[in-house]
Amino acid sequence: MAERLPRLCIFGDSHYACLRQAEAQGLVDVSGVDLEYWGHVGTRFRYLAFRDGAIHPLDDFTARRFAKFNARGRTFLPAADFDVIHVTGARVYVWGLFVRLLGALAEGPFVSSGLARRMLSDGLRGQSGYRLAAGLAATGTARVLLSPVAFYTAIPPARAGAISPAMAGLIPDRLPRFWEILEEVAAADGIRLLRQPAETVTAGLFTDPAYAVADHLAKADYEHRNAAYGALLLARAVALARQG
């Protein structure tokens, strides 16, 4: 009897599209993995809930929207159907968390390391997309990876002044620790958190335009990524799925 392929699901909001594009463009070898996608736009995430070991849409419309872009037409996502679930984007934002904390550290008042950790921890766990990932992980069936929404593409006019020189000065020293804390928090919830790949980061806390969606300036789209970015994430997920 043929051995079953490791089953990998990419679950996310529109940020998961770049992983699919990476596969479609052949940027990642996905052989040896049974790959599925389950996702839809971020506004539909408020109509999702975790219960009985699966993520369920709260209404038929949402269920149909998610099923539309799933090869098997799944209307809900049971954790036990997969070996690895890579939650990507999924309205999990870390940019705002980092900026808020950098601002506090740069401009005062004093922030202890314990409070900084608590701010990051609560900030991550308080997000609805993260709670969905934690629900999947709590089943103890699929391994759950989480790649938060990437930093904004450098640099949205609306965010141009968001990082003061003092905050920028703290980034090289502090950001690695911020990521470590998020990884530790996620690990405590059974989730492997994937940092934004270092090669895609520029100006400290932004995404290199080389990884932006095509014509991002014309479209004023500073959030979505291209296939090259998706390839970096997908390759890691596939590698982890193959490890079994």
Place this chain on the structure above:
Amino acid sequence: MSHPYETLPEDRFWRSAVAGRDALEITGLWKPKVRVRRRTRIVTAGSCFAQHFSKALLARCYRWLDFEPGPAGLTPEQRKDYHYGTFSFRTGNIYTPRMLRQWLSWALGAAAVPEEVWERDGRFFDPFRPGVEPGGFASPEELFASRRETLAAIAAAVRGAQVFVFTMGLTEAWADRASGVEYAVCPGTVAGRFDPEAHRFVNHGFAALMAEMRAALRLMFRANRSLSVLLTVSPVPLTATASGQHVLTATSHSKALLRAVAGELAQTQARVDYFPSYEIITHPAYRGRFFAPNLRSVLPEGVDHVMAQFFRDQAAAFGGEPVAAPVAEVPPRPAEEALEPELTEAEELRCEQEILAAFAPDPRHG
């Protein structure tokens, strides 16, 4: 006039002022010396009951000042756990007059700040406010940096306030034998290690309490010549006593001394007043109705009644503003919610286009 009692108002007579009334109708317990207006700059410190003052003032849109509000964007739970916003600065509870005097001395530069630190499992606790940092500080340096901020906040509060509300809580404390410096809690309870050779129990008597309060008042009035101090006594009984007495009688002893000190200071110092929240909660006239079943915790209705009396007596003394009703508290939006931005229609359309572009080329997904 045949005798002095003949012309006294009815609130001077037990039968008309207390026995003949429903307890909730007892009024005029306080004759305030200083008018507290909505714009009056008020700071609060002291035993745990003091935090009710700030909440009541804020709920009525009074100008309670927080000189150590912490970083922007903290959630209410984070602020509570890290003791931001409980008092006007992040000292945690200040139980005794001696502790108040210590904090003021350090903040106003009248005494050197001790360098003692309590360590437990590699984390570091401030012996004078061990509860403000859950899990302790990462290093002594971090602890000292945080404490410096608190000391600066105390100094700013004393200099910037018009009314300083201090709630006295205890006469019992633990102190360092060598320096005499007093701790917030007994070493070895929250953190630290108890050493009978190094630590001693103190139960301040009337004279010591008076001396400490007078010293504290001198420090404050020297720093701010227009400051008024409003004293209260916490009605919350002792959790435990190390006095060798029964905890009930030890509580009576402790509260009686503090009440006497507050009364004496209010009588002898023009800028010191006493507000009788202690009596409103504990007096037999109220038949214990404001205590929870554990006979220790004060029920919210008790706090409400205390604060209603505060504002009513202010209005009775000075007229003007009527008794203020609390403004319904609007729960702040959790900080995390703000991290998940609402998408505009244009953004949602862009998201849809991304997904369609990604999946359309593959016939599997037609």
